[in-house]
Amino acid sequence: MRRLMILLFLVLALPATSEEVVLGLSKDKVAITATFDGSEILVFGAVKREAPISEEPLDVIVAIAGPTEPVVVRRKEKRFGIWVNTESLEVDEAPSFYAIATTGPLDQVLSNVEDLRHKVTIPRAIRSVGAPRSVADAQSFTDAIIRIRSGNGIYALQEGSVALDEQTLFRTSIKLPSNLTEGIYPTRIFLTRRGKVVSLFETTIDVQKVGLERWLYNLSREMPLVYGLMSLAIAIAAGWGASAAFQVLRQR
Numbered sequence: 001m002r003r004l005m006i007l008l009f010l011v012l013a014l015p016a017t018s019e020e021v022v023l024g025l026s027k028d029k030v031a032i033t034a035t036f037d038g039s040e041i042l043v044f045g046a047v048k049r050e051a052p053i054s055e056e057p058l059d060v061i062v063a064i065a066g067p068t069e070p071v072v073v074r075r076k077e078k079r080f081g082i083w084v085n086t087e088s089l090e091v092d093e094a095p096s097f098y099a100i101a102t103t104g105p106l107d108q109v110l111s112n113v114e115d116l117r118h119k120v121t122i123p124r125a126i127r128s129v130g131a132p133r134s135v136a137d138a139q140s141f142t143d144a145i146i147r148i149r150s151g152n153g154i155y156a157l158q159e160g161s162v163a164l165d166e167q168t169l170f171r172t173s174i175k176l177p178s179n180l181t182e183g184i185y186p187t188r189i190f191l192t193r194r195g196k197v198v199s200l201f202e203t204t205i206d207v208q209k210v211g212l213e214r215w216l217y218n219l220s221r222e223m224p225l226v227y228g229l230m231s232l233a234i235a236i237a238a239g240w241g242a243s244a245a246f247q248v249l250r251q252r
Helices: 002-013 112-118 139-151 211-222 224-251
Strands: 019-025 029-032 039-049 059-065 068-079 082-095 098-102 155-158 163-165 169-176 183-193 196-209
Touching: 019 183, 019 196, 039 183, 059 169, 068 139, 082 139, 098 169, 112 183, 112 196, 139 155, 155 169
Parallel strands: 029 196, 098 155
Antiparallel strands: 019 039, 039 169, 059 098, 059 183, 068 082, 163 169, 183 196
């Protein structure tokens, strides 16, 4: 009994988590419609404390990832004046979307050890293992995914875009492109100090097709033959309509 009382006293004497995130999102659901041209998520929150503010400055990292998917990357070379595919590599998992916003330079607010543990940076978020021996420089294929998707706005690193007031209130905005993949988007908020993660908050954003987009998506998956015939009929009708309009303009 005495040992139990001593153990209970020691557990109660342990310090509680001194800092944690209280988060808010401008919206946790995104609807993809036929006219969807992108969206913007406002991420805001506060740091809840059970102790005085530390003299060491605090940093905030916000990371939003889309559903992961395998990606086949092909390398092209010019041979006899023609560009042809020479090598290919399937990357096991790559986020369909990934955005990081920070209060400062990422390499300063997050250490390599913590990045390895939590897989925050874009290269860490991509999983590529077991490359065939016949493929030289497998890392270049992963670099190609990052380069192409960064150029298309699918991957983004926004250093210094998180505003942190009085080491307590923070806010930032993440732009979502028009070509979003449907699914659940894990959202993580890290509090770091001297590059070390002191607190982590996780939530999700639900991205779903609605209306006509949802109907066409379901039709293409459930009745591909009907979807294909309908697409062909629409293409023929559009072509005939354009031809008829051109004939009318010529007669005038």
